Amino acid sequence: MARMKDQTSRVVLIGDVVDSRGAANRRALHRAVEKALVGVNAVVPALGELRVTVGDEFQGSYGTLGAALDAALRVRLELLPRIDTRFGIGRGAVTMLDAARGIEDGPGWWSAREAIEAAEDTAGRSPTRTVRTAVRAAADDPSLDAVNAALVCRDHLVGSLSERSLRLLRGLMNPHTTQSELATLEGISASAVSQRVRADGIGAVLAAHELLRALP
Template sequence: MSNLKVEPSPVALIGDIVESRTHRERQALHNAFEAAVARANAEVPIDDPAVITVGDEFQGVYPTLGAALRASFVVRTELFPRADVRFGLGRGAVTTLDPVRGIHDGPAYWAAREAITVAEDRAQRAQTRTSRTAYVAPDEAPATVAAVRAALDCLDFMVGSMSTTSREILGGLMHGHAQHDVADRVGISPSAVSQRVRRDGIGVALEAMMTLGDLP
C-alpha cells in the first residue's frame, strides 16, 4: 500500500466589489482595489498572482483553501470602509489558457464562479444578508464543504454586524499591529480597543480567521 500523501487540488478565488457601479469615486475605488490585491499577493502564498479583471473583479489561484481565505480577508479589510467585497472559492484543477496574460480556466474557476453566485443569492435573503463568502468543491466530502460554509457564514455575520470602528480594529489586528497602534489609528484609547475586542466579537473573528487560514 502506498504511503504517498496526495496533495489537495488548488483553490481559485474570485472577488467582486459589491455595488461598485454606484460608487461615487470610481477611480479612487479602483486604486484602493489595486493596492488591496497587491497586498494580498505580497502576504499570502499563491500559485498564480491575483489580478484585477473586468467588472471590478479579481481572481487568483492558491495552493490551499486557507491561503485563498487569507487573501480574501486581506482584500476585504483593506477596502473597508470604502467598499465591501463578495468572494467565491472553488477547488479543482486549473487550466492555463494564456500564460502571457495570465488567463486561466478549469473546474476550480467554474466552482469559484458558482460559489460567488451562491454568496450573492444568500445576501438577498433577510436571514443571510451578511453573507459575502461561499465555497464550492465538487470532489470534496459534502459534510466538509458544509462545515466550511457554516464557519464562513458565522464569520461573515460577525464582521458584517460590526461598526465601522470595530471593523477597522479587526483589520489592524489581523495585520499584526499592536493594540496601542490600532488605537492611535482609529482615534480611541487602548482600553477602548480591548473592550471592543471582547464585546464586539473581534477576538472571536480573529481566531476564526486564523483557524480558517490554516485549512489545507
C-alpha cells in the same frame, strides 16, 4: 494558441465589488481595489497573484483553501467600510489554455464561479444578507459545509462592525500589532480597545480566521 496543459488541483478565488454600479467615482473605486490587491499579494503567498480582470472583478489562485480564505478577508478589510466585496472560492483542477496571456479554465474556476453566485444569492435573503464568502469544490467534499457555516457567522460579525472596530480588526490581523499601539492610534485607552475586541466579536473573528487559514 499555446498548447493546452493540465495543471494540478488548486484553490481559485474570484472576487467582485458589491453594488459597484452605484459608485460615484468608478475610477477611484478601481484604484482602491488595485491598491488593496497589491497589499494582500505582499502578505499572502499565491500561485497566481490577485489581479483585476474585467470591470470590478478580480481573481487569484492559491495552494490551500486557508490561503485563499486569508486573502479574501484581508482584501475585504482593506476596502471596508467604503467598499464592500464578495468572494467565491473553488477547489479543483485548472487547465492552462494560453500561458502567454495567462488564460485558464477548468473545474477549479467553474467551482469558484458557482461559489460567488451562491454568495450573492445567499446575501439576497434577509436573514443572511451579510454573507460575502462561499466555497465550492469540483469533487464532492462534505467538509465544506462546515467551512461555509463558519463563513456565514464570520461574515455576519465583520458586516456588523463599526468603522472604528473595523480599523481595530484590520490592525490586529498583523500579529506584530498590539492593542496598546492601536489604542494610541485611535486616541482611546487600551482597556477601551480590549472591551471592543470582546464585545464586538473582533476576538471571535480573529480566532475563526486562525482556524480557517490553517485549512489545507
